[in-house]
Amino acid sequence: MREIFHRLKKNNLMSLSILLLLLLLLSVGVNIRFLYSSKAAEPSKIQLVSSTNSYMFLSPVTAQANDTERIRVSVFVLNERGIGVANQEVTLKHMPEVKTEAIQSVSDNYGRAIFDIYTQTPGNYSIEALVNNQTIGEAVSAVFK
Known part of the structure; x- marks a missing residue:
């Protein structure tokens, strides 16, 4: 019985570790996307210059x-x-x-x-x-x- 409990505990720890790693990678991916999308608008997209925001x-x-x-x-x-x-x-x-x-x-x-x-x-x-x-x-x- 102890052996089964030990295996379950080990598997849960491994699953939790994998889940945390995936969350970390997802977080980094979102941050990188935000950084690259924060640049100026492409000329072919939004070209309307705001005289009040400039x-x-x-x-x-x-x-x-x-x-x-x-x-x-x-x-x-x-x-x-x-x-x-x-x-x-x-x-x-x-x-x-x-x-x-x-x-x-x-x-x-x-x-x-x-x-x-x-x-x-x-x-x-x-x-x-x-x-x-x-x-x-x-x-x-x-x-x-």
Whole structure:
């Protein structure tokens, strides 16, 4: 009788181990799928750019007006679900005194486009981002001293 009980206990332990291993593998598979599906929407799928969800920011906000110090402008082109939209041509709208250097003017897999701005004329300048001649996000202010 002890031998039968011992075999049943051993089989249950083996079954429990296999079940836990399968649950672990399933959990890892779901996490990997989530990570890969979190990228920007494919251009052939969702291409509608949301002007209210898209945004941009400056880093730093202030620089010297000496034609050498740059302010980095990062633009994120997003759809209405907040997912980045790839392969969108982004342009910046600003005063003619401000010069633009496009680091990456076409949005990447996360909807990100990158520019550097600079000037030799001190002032507070409003910067807007455009996609397909449509303003996206809110204007930001760059200060050159």
